[in-house]
Amino acid sequence: xxxxxxxxxxxxxxxxxxxxxxxxxxxxxxxxxxxxxxxxxxxxxxxxxxxxxxxxxxxxxxxxxxxxxxxxxxxxxxxxxxxxxxxxxxxxxxxxxxxxxxxxxxxxxxxxxxxxxxxxxxxxxxxxxxxxxxxxxxxxxxxxxxxxxxxxxxxxxxxxxxxxxxxxxxxxxxxxxxxxxxxxxxxxxxx
Amino acid sequence: xxxxxxxxxxxxxxxxxxxxxxxxxxxxxxxxxxxxxxxxxxxxxxxxxxxxxxxxxxxxxxxxxxxxxxxxxxxxxxxxxxxxxxxxxxxxxxxxxxxxxxxxxxxxxxxxxxxxxxxxxxxxxxxxxxxxxxxxxxxxxxxxxxxxxxxxxxxxxxxxxxxxxxxxxxxxxxxxxxxxxxxxxxxxxxxxxxxxxxxxxxxxxxxxxxxxxxxxxxxxxxxxxxxxxxxxxxxxxxxxxxxxxxxxxxxxxxxxxxxxxxxxxxxxxxxxxxxxxxxxxxxxxxxxxxxxxxxxxxxxxxxxxxxxxxxxxxxxxxxxxxxxxxxxxxxxxxxxxxxxxxxxxxxxxxxxxxxxxxxxxxxxxxxxxxxxxxxxxxxxxxxxxxxxxxxxxxxxxxxxxxxxxxxxxxxxxxxxxxxxxxxxxxxxxxxxxxxxxxxxxxxxxxxxxxxxxxxx
Numbered sequence: 001x002x003x004x005x006x007x008x009x010x011x012x013x014x015x016x017x018x019x020x021x022x023x024x025x026x027x028x029x030x031x032x033x034x035x036x037x038x039x040x041x042x043x044x045x046x047x048x049x050x051x052x053x054x055x056x057x058x059x060x061x062x063x064x065x066x067x068x069x070x071x072x073x074x075x076x077x078x079x080x081x082x083x084x085x086x087x088x089x090x091x092x093x094x095x096x097x098x099x100x101x102x103x104x105x106x107x108x109x110x111x112x113x114x115x116x117x118x119x120x121x122x123x124x125x126x127x128x129x130x131x132x133x134x135x136x137x138x139x140x141x142x143x144x145x146x147x148x149x150x151x152x153x154x155x156x157x158x159x160x161x162x163x164x165x166x167x168x169x170x171x172x173x174x175x176x177x178x179x180x181x182x183x184x185x186x187x188x189x190x191x
Numbered sequence: 192x193x194x195x196x197x198x199x200x201x202x203x204x205x206x207x208x209x210x211x212x213x214x215x216x217x218x219x220x221x222x223x224x225x226x227x228x229x230x231x232x233x234x235x236x237x238x239x240x241x242x243x244x245x246x247x248x249x250x251x252x253x254x255x256x257x258x259x260x261x262x263x264x265x266x267x268x269x270x271x272x273x274x275x276x277x278x279x280x281x282x283x284x285x286x287x288x289x290x291x292x293x294x295x296x297x298x299x300x301x302x303x304x305x306x307x308x309x310x311x312x313x314x315x316x317x318x319x320x321x322x323x324x325x326x327x328x329x330x331x332x333x334x335x336x337x338x339x340x341x342x343x344x345x346x347x348x349x350x351x352x353x354x355x356x357x358x359x360x361x362x363x364x365x366x367x368x369x370x371x372x373x374x375x376x377x378x379x380x381x382x383x384x385x386x387x388x389x390x391x392x393x394x395x396x397x398x399x400x401x402x403x404x405x406x407x408x409x410x411x412x413x414x415x416x417x418x419x420x421x422x423x424x425x426x427x428x429x430x431x432x433x434x435x436x437x438x439x440x441x442x443x444x445x446x447x448x449x450x451x452x453x454x455x456x457x458x459x460x461x462x463x464x465x466x467x468x469x470x471x472x473x474x475x476x477x478x479x480x481x482x483x484x485x486x487x488x489x490x491x492x493x494x495x496x497x498x499x500x501x502x503x504x505x506x507x508x509x510x511x512x513x514x515x516x517x518x519x520x521x522x523x524x525x526x527x528x529x530x531x532x533x534x535x536x537x538x539x540x541x542x543x544x545x546x547x548x549x550x551x552x553x554x555x556x557x558x559x560x561x562x563x564x565x566x567x568x569x570x571x572x573x574x575x576x577x578x579x580x581x582x583x584x585x586x587x588x589x590x591x592x593x594x595x596x597x598x599x600x601x602x603x604x605x606x607x608x609x610x611x612x613x614x615x616x617x618x619x620x621x622x623x624x625x626x627x628x629x630x631x632x633x634x635x636x637x638x639x640x641x642x643x644x645x646x647x
């Protein structure tokens with residue numbers, strides 16, 4: 001009898017676990033939704049209040065509140081795990097030390113119609129010429145060709161000179177001097 | 192081989208006199224100022240003719256006679272041509288002499304120097320058509336290259352020009368749209384297949400138009416030889432140097448004592464001293480060179496101010512209000528079909544009226560103040576809006592008259608006679624009072640709002 005009672009209790013244990021886990025799964029869904037749209041989680045409280053006021057049913061608001069609490073608990077647990085993962089990634093990369101093959105690009109001299117026409121009248125046809133011009137370029141002239149929307153220097157280097165690596169670095173430069181340093185370093189790497 | 196394409200724009204607006212609120216309903220002459228101020232259109236034409244048009248045309252004719260290779264382009268607003276005809280017919284004849292040489296090209300334009308393309312394409316088309324007829328009748332030529340008011344340009348305008356058979360269009364060679372490219376080449380407008388765009392070399396053009404007499408400028412005084420060297424420096428990295436500027440640069444913006452006439456006299460000789468330098472008209476330039484790339488201008492580009500956009504005319508609320516009100520009259524004006532009213536309406540569309548209302552400061556503000564005949568933008572707005580109120584009154588009167596006549600005809604058909612026009616005068620008086628009240632209210636309210644702003 002005891003044995004049969006023991007086996008009969010197994011499903012009840014299973015149902016017990018499922019009852020515990022189910023809200024947890026719902027909670028996970030709520031986490032992802034809340035992460036995407038943070039404003040909606042803020043607006044949940046008045047929504048719960050209004051639901052209580054309208055229907056008078058207390059159960060639903062309580063369960064949703066529980067879900068939120070569980071979510072909060074899980075959030076507090078997760079970050080340390082991520083940190084560990086991040087550390088392992090950092091550790092792995094130096095071990096591998098994959099040497100990226102540097103493709104040495106030849107210096108291109110632009111044709112007349114493809115030369116860079118600076119707004120102050122200078123005309124450039126190569127990276128060394130660009131470097132020399134950037135070193136002494138006034139702020140206003142640089143700004144007329146490079147702002148938050150576009151960077152003519154990078155466009156020209158990429159489209160005409162065909163140097164994508166230098167173009168990417170030039171887009172990050174915020175001043176004429178830093179752009180000149182970028183070009184100088186790039187030229188040194190090619191030498 | 193490098194060619195130089197000089198182009199000079201000739202324009203004079205009909206300036207609105209100091210039209211008072213009390214003139215509404217009683218005075219329908221908005222452009223007949225007789226004072227000794229710069230609002231007197233006759234006086235301005237005579238002054239500029241003496242300072243600029245007559246001496247410059249004389250020099251240009253000499254240059255055409257001396258140098259068979261010398262050629263250039265002109266564009267005229269219809270309002271300038273009308274005023275030459277009325278106040279200085281000899282100036283118009285001297286222009287006709289230049290064009291008769293066959294080496295001076297005339298460009299297509301809007302008749303009333305308006306921004307109509309950006310507000311009403313049908314009205315824009317009517318003005319371009321009128322301009323074309325006027326040019327044909329005065330000079331016997333049909334323009335093949337288009338330039339829009341204030342060199343304003345956009346992709347859809349280029350497309351319109353292509354669809355209407357033009358070979359080329361002119362635009363500002365602005366860094367924002369050129370990027371790293373040179374303005375010294377011919378380009379293809381975005382979305383077009385045949386038409387080519389000629390870009391103004393704004394640096395070299397502005398050296399003459401704005402900096403020539405600036406004593407603080409590093410290159411002052413500019414000699415023709417120096418300027419020619421700057422142009423010759425483009426051999427090998429350009430095909431055409433397009434020098435676009437106001438015709439009035441010679442003698443009016445840059446006075447005679449600055450040496451601008453001597454500069455003009457010497458320039459063709461020193462430019463042609465280089466064996467590979469030549470002069471070309473816009474049509475010759477368009478036909479000579481193939482486009483090197485695409486010129487994509489999705490937003491309005493002009494040659495004015497440091498912004499190179501429409502803000503010189505549409506930058507503040509009073510400008511936008513005035514523009515909205517003038518173009519709102521289109522349907523009524525067209526339905527009436529009165530040629531005199533239509534002409535007045537179009538004269539009020541001239542972009543200069545809105546330019547005078549500009550409240551930009553700094554360097555741009557100085558340029559606006561130089562060109563404005565009014566003491567401040569507020570005065571320009573009040574004069575314009577009072578004149579516009581009177582025009583609205585006249586339009587309403589004519590519409591009422593027309594609908595009244597139609598009603599009378601309809602009633603006549605039913606053999607019942609009703610004296611429709613009996614109360615016309617009282618309606619007119621009521622309208623006049625109403626319009627005056629509106630104008631007075633506008634004047635007092637806008638003055639209180641803008642007076643602080645303007646005094647700064």
